Amino acid sequence: MATLDAPLERPREAPREFSFSESVYRWVATVDHKRLGLMYIATALVFFLISGAMAGVMRLQLMFPNGRVVGPDTFNRLFTMHGTTMVFMVGMPMVAGFANYLVPLMIGARDMAFPRLNAWGFWIFLFGGFLLYYSYIGGGGLSGDGSAPDVGWFAYAPLTSRAFSRGAATDYWAFGILVSGFGSIASAINVIATAFSMRCPGMTLSKMPMFVWVMLVDSWLIIVALPALSAAQIMLELDRKLGANFFDTQGGGSAVLWQHLFWIFGHPEVYILIFPAFAILSEVIPVFSRKPLFGRPAMVGAIVAIGFISLGVWAHHMFAVGMSSWSNTFFAASTMLVGVPTGIKIFNWTATMYGGKLRMDAPMLFCIAFLLQFLCAGLTGIMLGVAPFDWQLHDSYFVVAHFHFTLLLGLVFGLFAGIYYWFPKAVGKMYNETLARWHFWVFTIGANLTFIPLHFVGFLGMPRRIYTYAPGRGWETWNFIATIGVVVQAIGLIFFLWNVVQSLVKGDPAEDDPWDAWTLEWSTTSPPPEYNFEKLPVVRSSRPLWDLKHPHDPDWKYE
């Protein structure tokens, strides 16, 4: 049976010059999964910078007690827009972007199952983002009250009811996310259909790359969890515009109902966001350790287990709302149980490195930092899962530190690993390794400098979402250090941006397979042609390129 028999070196396409309008048209009208994937990632990066700048302003305000950088209303809008943007306009398009770019390439397909749905999903997501940000202009509504939304990213009722949130800001929030959520659901359906029906000959589910497995489970979680949020937002708009009183307590509605509906979406969402990092690590760590992923079946089992358990932990965000002791015990138990499969993943990544020959290039550095930092995030998560401990920690800066360790020092580190790893494939040029190392070290120091102190200030009773605080409560030093950390992070990001721009303009041409890797995307040119593969590959194991490079010792003999 023939495996990949196409030679790795092939003639590059003759470059064709496009006029400016032609190239714009080629991006806007494209249904190519690679272009859409890159557009998702680029859009997410732009939103990441905007939202990061907002965080910087907030940290400046909190650098000293009685800060006077911004007032309360501006601050409240900043943290609402920061959280909403990071979750829905950065995290979600990163899921879609990486899945879009890589899933077809990794399973040897020429495109996603539904290319037009794919393009629709991107554009509807983007317009959802515009709608959210248009609130700065249109949020005043007819009465002229308000600007951007200021209800927090989980927008607890009844603060969102018309009595407490005047103007149209909350409506822009609800509709912006509702609309971009349709894009995420479309993209998730597409990933599932692609992974199930477009795999190349020989690639059974058990031979599908781990990246695709994780994205598949992620997409299932999206289509199970996101509709709960969409429904809640439609109910909120019925309340606000048609007086439906689902959540409006003054009309007899229930404030706790909103919390249940939101977190039934919101907790799986946390896993939806972190899964791309899991997916990226499961590809980068084996290649840079020169060993196959340790315990592949256990890794698949663990990701599926996380998917299921994460649907049953939502009320651990609600230990303080006065649930019965039985409910609190149930959700404490389910929350701690989800730590078990997450632990299995960390152990297997470590075991993959054990006995290998670790190449310490930028993607691997980010993966290693992820492992250690995500371990911290997981353990502080266990602390928050212990309900009596959570009664103290809930809504304090400890929680802020915990989820930034998960999403910034976890997810974003994973994404940086992925961006550096696939940069040569996607643009056909190598990034600058020296700048990447500067980026890594400066950003790692800055991020830790910001978020380690915030754990301690939480122990000292500092609640989240306060725009100011009085001196003398033991919070000054920690807050000052955290703000210095943000400045360091910003410098780290400048190294990253400079690296991207410089490498795009004058980076060295990349080889097709610069990392000596094993999945199918490295068997085509860098960047891949529109049709991905001249000839559809046939695979016999989960590391088709290993088989090709080691004909005397192929994987399929052992799998």
Add this chain to the structure above:
Amino acid sequence: MVALSLAMLLQATPALPEHRIADIFKPMASPAAAEKDIALLTIAITAIIFVVVGGLIVFTIARFRRRPDDGDRVEPPQIYGSNQIEVAWTVIPILIVFVLIGISARVIAAVENASPPKHALHLTLIGHQWWWEVVYPDYRITTADEIHVPASADGQYATYLTLQSMDVIHSFWVPQLGGKVDLIPNRNNYMWIDPREPGIYLGNCAEYCGTQHANMLLRVVAQTPDDFHAWAAQQQQAANEDTAVQEGKVAFEALSCVNCHTIRGTSANGKFGPDLTHLMSRTEIGAGVEPNTNENLRAWVADPQVAKPGCLMPSLKLTDKELDEVVAYLETLK
């Protein structure tokens, strides 16, 4: 000199120690103590896990990083996995988790299902944007922001709180006394505290509740039972009548102050803002935004939006004369 001695005379009881640093690891009441114990146990367990797993990761990186003398094309042995190892690192974490679940269940039940002791004081705390209404149903007292409760070393004087909200969700959090419980409109929540030492314990509203969430501060004034009863007896009296500030009282009653504030014994019986009957027995203005001094009070009445921008009390644009009279009157409300 005269002023100083007068101030010392007025200070009948010795000042209570103010615990400004609300460290959850320095508990001063049973719920906080139970939470501290389980917190330390959890931190110990997770710290051991961190050292073991983190150590393994660091060891792996140090031991197996590529050396310059490694042959570039020689791949390490290809290991695909081991079922025994997978079982081991699945079962051990499950055992640890079950220990934690068991301990959590015990503490959850102990704190949530405790029943009131004999001398328990009942009070109702009602959250407003952005201040706290404190009602003692047994004493017929209504006050604001500063919650007076009895303290006793043996825990005989527990205080049971019924938590309600007039508008949006707030959360009661005084870290040294206990973890937080939300105040939710259309719902009664309950919690209890039993401060062991007299003192002033600081806390914050812990659920984001709108513009001035940051300045919705809590002060729990724990007193010896005798001091508490003296305080309650004083609070039960109607407002101080002082003929010297009669113009101020008239002005207060004629202005729109009365739409929101109550001063018992006068025609002011608004319910929207804090009860001012014994305003000067409180040490802070605006739910802890600044100390209740003469200058601060005057500035607050002139324009509350300066000290607490966005708060629901408007500037009434009083003339200087009205301001002088009203503030002079308020300052007699001991």
